[in-house]
Amino acid sequence: MKDNKNNSILLSHGDGGVKTGRLISEIIGPALKNNILDRLEDSAIIPCRGAKAAFTTDSFVVSPLFFPGGDIGKLCVCGTINDLVTSGCRPAALSLSFIIEEGLDINVFKKVLESIKNTLEEAGEGIKIVTGDTKVVEKGNADKLFINTSGIGFIEDGPGISPSNIKEGDNIIINGNIADHGICILNCRQEFGFKADIKSDCAPLNSLVKDIKDAAGSGLHALRDATRGGLARVLIELSGSSKMNFDIYQDKIPIQRQTRGICEFLGMDPLYIANEGKMVVFAEEKNSIRILDAMKKNRYGKHSAIIGRVKGIKDKNRNASVTLITELGTKRVLDLHYSEQLPRIC
Amino acid sequence: MKDNKNNSILLSHGDGGVKTGRLISEIIGPALKNNILDRLEDSAIIPCRGAKAAFTTDSFVVSPLFFPGGDIGKLCVCGTINDLVTSGCRPAALSLSFIIEEGLDINVFKKVLESIKNTLEEAGEGIKIVTGDTKVVEKGNADKLFINTSGIGFIEDGPGISPSNIKEGDNIIINGNIADHGICILNCRQEFGFKADIKSDCAPLNSLVKDIKDAAGSGLHALRDATRGGLARVLIELSGSSKMNFDIYQDKIPIQRQTRGICEFLGMDPLYIANEGKMVVFAEEKNSIRILDAMKKNRYGKHSAIIGRVKGIKDKNRNASVTLITELGTKRVLDLHYSEQLPRIC
Numbered sequence: 001m002k003d004n005k006n007n008s009i010l011l012s013h014g015d016g017g018v019k020t021g022r023l024i025s026e027i028i029g030p031a032l033k034n035n036i037l038d039r040l041e042d043s044a045i046i047p048c049r050g051a052k053a054a055f056t057t058d059s060f061v062v063s064p065l066f067f068p069g070g071d072i073g074k075l076c077v078c079g080t081i082n083d084l085v086t087s088g089c090r091p092a093a094l095s096l097s098f099i100i101e102e103g104l105d106i107n108v109f110k111k112v113l114e115s116i117k118n119t120l121e122e123a124g125e126g127i128k129i130v131t132g133d134t135k136v137v138e139k140g141n142a143d144k145l146f147i148n149t150s151g152i153g154f155i156e157d158g159p160g161i162s163p164s165n166i167k168e169g170d171n172i173i174i175n176g177n178i179a180d181h182g183i184c185i186l187n188c189r190q191e192f193g194f195k196a197d198i199k200s201d202c203a204p205l206n207s208l209v210k211d212i213k214d215a216a217g218s219g220l221h222a223l224r225d226a227t228r229g230g231l232a233r234v235l236i237e238l239s240g241s242s243k244m245n246f247d248i249y250q251d252k253i254p255i256q257r258q259t260r261g262i263c264e265f266l267g268m269d270p271l272y273i274a275n276e277g278k279m280v281v282f283a284e285e286k287n288s289i290r291i292l293d294a295m296k297k298n299r300y301g302k303h304s305a306i307i308g309r310v311k312g313i314k315d316k317n318r319n320a321s322v323t324l325i326t327e328l329g330t331k332r333v334l335d336l337h338y339s340e341q342l343p344r345i346c
Numbered sequence: 347m348k349d350n351k352n353n354s355i356l357l358s359h360g361d362g363g364v365k366t367g368r369l370i371s372e373i374i375g376p377a378l379k380n381n382i383l384d385r386l387e388d389s390a391i392i393p394c395r396g397a398k399a400a401f402t403t404d405s406f407v408v409s410p411l412f413f414p415g416g417d418i419g420k421l422c423v424c425g426t427i428n429d430l431v432t433s434g435c436r437p438a439a440l441s442l443s444f445i446i447e448e449g450l451d452i453n454v455f456k457k458v459l460e461s462i463k464n465t466l467e468e469a470g471e472g473i474k475i476v477t478g479d480t481k482v483v484e485k486g487n488a489d490k491l492f493i494n495t496s497g498i499g500f501i502e503d504g505p506g507i508s509p510s511n512i513k514e515g516d517n518i519i520i521n522g523n524i525a526d527h528g529i530c531i532l533n534c535r536q537e538f539g540f541k542a543d544i545k546s547d548c549a550p551l552n553s554l555v556k557d558i559k560d561a562a563g564s565g566l567h568a569l570r571d572a573t574r575g576g577l578a579r580v581l582i583e584l585s586g587s588s589k590m591n592f593d594i595y596q597d598k599i600p601i602q603r604q605t606r607g608i609c610e611f612l613g614m615d616p617l618y619i620a621n622e623g624k625m626v627v628f629a630e631e632k633n634s635i636r637i638l639d640a641m642k643k644n645r646y647g648k649h650s651a652i653i654g655r656v657k658g659i660k661d662k663n664r665n666a667s668v669t670l671i672t673e674l675g676t677k678r679v680l681d682l683h684y685s686e687q688l689p690r691i692c
Contacts, residue, residue, distance in 0.1 A: 032474075106373070116378065
C-alpha cells in the first residue's frame with residue numbers, strides 16, 4: 001500500500017476508515033475473492049436448502065473492558081446481533097471465542113460472562129450462545145481479554161433487505177443520538193476530566209428491527225448499523241454500493257448536547273464517531289412516518305428521526321456521494337478522509 | 347475454582363486439559379447454559395427449516411506463526427473445517443477475523459492470506475471465506491497475529507454422526523501418526539536443537555471424512571478430531587459422553603520414530619500431544635476393514651490403523667474409562683491429570 005512506507009500494519013488499518021478499506025480491497029479481498037465475500041456486507045448470505053442463512057463475525061478488543069453503558073460482553077452480543085438483523089434475518093445462534101491474557105482476574109471474566117447472559121436476555125427471541133472456544137496467551141501477549149462472536153440467522157420470507165435495494169426518493173432514518181459510544185470510551189480512556197454523563201448507546205437492536213419491519217411492509221429497503229467510522233462511514237459506503245446520492249440534513253441528526261459539546265471542544269466530527277446501538281434505515285417515503293412512529297415506541301428508538309433522503313444520480317460520470325446540508329444551509333460532501341479517531345473502541 | 351489461590355486465569359486454563367474443562371463447566375457453562383451449548387461438541391447443531399446447520403468457532407494464537415508443515419493461516423482453515431466435518435456436515439462457509447498487533451509486517455500478513463487461500467483450494471468442495479473482520483491493537487497488546495475462524499455447514503440426510511451413537515463393539519480407528527503437530531511446534535520454539543524433520547500434520551480432513559462416510563454406510567457412529575490434549579483427551583471425553591469403556595492398544599497407535607524419540611527424551615506422553623490433522627473414527631466392526639481401506643487410499647490417511655475397541659460398561663457404579671493396553675501387556679487407565687504441556691500450540 002503506497003502510503004505506508006515502512007510496510008507494516010498501523011493502528012489505522014483497524015479503524016474502519018480509509019486504511020481499513022484499502023487493507024480489505026487491496027490485500028485481503030484479492031487473496032480470498034468470491035461472490036459472497038465480495039459483497040462486503042455485514043452478514044454473508046448463504047443458501048441453505050431453499051432457505052437462506054446469514055453469517056457474520058466480529059472480534060472485540062475494546063479498552064477499557066467496562067465503560068458506562070456497557071462492557072466487552074454486552075458489546076460482543078449486541079454487535080453480532082445487530083450485524084445479523086441488518087441482513088433482514090432472525091438471529092438464531094451466536095458463538096463465543098475468548099483470547100485471555102494470563103493473569104486476568106477470574107472475577108473480571110465472570111462479570112463479562114454475566115453481562116453476556118444479561119444481554120442475551122435483553123435481546124430475547126431465544127438467541128443463544130451455542131458454541132465456543134477459549135485460548136490463553138502469556139502475560140504481555142494480549143490485553144486482558146479479546147472476544148470473537150460470530151452469529152448465524154435465518155432469513156425469513158418477505159421482501160429482501162439489502163443496500164442494493166435502496167431507491168431514489170427513500171427516506172433515511174436513524175434511531176437516535178449519534179456518537180455517544182465513541183465519546184464515552186474516549187472519556188473513559190483519556191482522562192480529559194469532562195464531567196459528562198455520557199453512556200455508550202450499546203444495545204441489541206433486534207426488537208427495533210422487528211418493529212421497523214412490521215411497520216414497513218415492503219417499503220423497507222436497507223438497514224445498516226453505524227459502528228466504527230460512525231454515521232458518515234455507513235452513509236458513504238451505502239451511497240457507493242447503491243450508486244445513489246444521499247442528502248443529509250445536519251439539523252435533523254439527533255445528538256446529545258454534551259456529546260456535541262465534547263466533540264466541538266476536541267475538534268472531532270460526531271458524524272465519524274462510533275455508535276454501538278444505531279441503525280440507519282432506508283425506506284420508501286410513504287411508509288416513513290409509520291416506521292418512525294414504530295421506532296419511537298421501541299425502547300431503543302425514542303429519539304428516532306428522518307435525517308436525509310436518497311437522490312438519484314443526475315450525472316452518471318460522477319461517483320455517488322453523500323452531501324451534508326449544514327445548519328447554515330451550506331453543503332459539504334462527506335468523505336472517508338477522516339478515520340475513527342480512537343483505536344479499540346469496539 | 348478451588349485449586350487457583352490467586353484467582354486469576356492461568357495458561358493452563360487454555361490448554362484443553364483439566365483446568366480448561368473446569369473453566370467451561372464451572373464458570374462459562376453455568377452462565378450461558380442452554381440445550382445446544384451443553385452438549386459441548388465441536389460443532390453446534392442448529393435447526394434450519396427442516397434441515398440442520400452445524401456451527402463452530404475457534405481462535406488461533408499459535409506461536410510461531412510459521413512452522414514446518416503449516417502456519418496460522420493453514421491451521422485456522424483446517425481446524426474449522428475439521429470441527430465441522432466431525433458433526434457429519436458438509437462445510438459451506440467460513441468467517442475470518444483478524445486481531446493484528448500494530449507493526450506487523452504486511453508481507454507476513456500477505457503470506458498468511460496466501461496460505462489461507464491455498465488451504466481452501468486444498469480442501470476443495472467450494473468451501474469459502476464469506477465474511478470477516480479486522481482489528482488492530484497497539485504494539486505490545488497482542489502477539490503479532492491472532493485469527494478467529496468460525497464455520498457453518500449443512501447436515502446432509504443420512505445416519506447421524508455423534509458421540510452419543512457410539513456402541514459396544516465399535517472399532518476405534520485413527521488416520522495416522524500422532525503427536526507430530528505438538529512436537530513440531532515445541533521443536534520450533536524451544537531450540538532444543540533436535541535435528542528432527544518433524545512436520546505438523548495440519549490438514550483439511552473433509553475429503554477423508556467423505557471417503558469414510560462413503561465406505562461406512564450406516565456403520566459410522568462418531569468422529570472427532572484429536573487436537574489440544576491429543577488423542578488421550580478425545581478418547582477420555584468421548585468415553586465420558588458415550589458412557590462406554592474403551593480399550594486402546596498402544597502397539598497399534600501409529601507414531602513416527604523420531605516423534606516418539608523426542609517424547610521419550612523429554613518425558614512427554616505422545617498420547618497427550620496435540621495433532622492438527624488426526625481424526626478418530628468410531629465404526630461398527632463389520633465395516634471397519636472397508637473404512638480402513640478407504641482411509642488408507644486418502645492422502646491424509648496413509649498410516650491409518652485400528653487402535654482400539656469400545657467395551658460396554660460392566661460395572662454400572664463406575665464411570666466409563668479408557669484403558670491403554672501397553673506394549674508390555676500391562677493396563678493403564680488414561681486420565682486428564684495431564685494437560686497439554688505447551689501453551690499456544692494452535
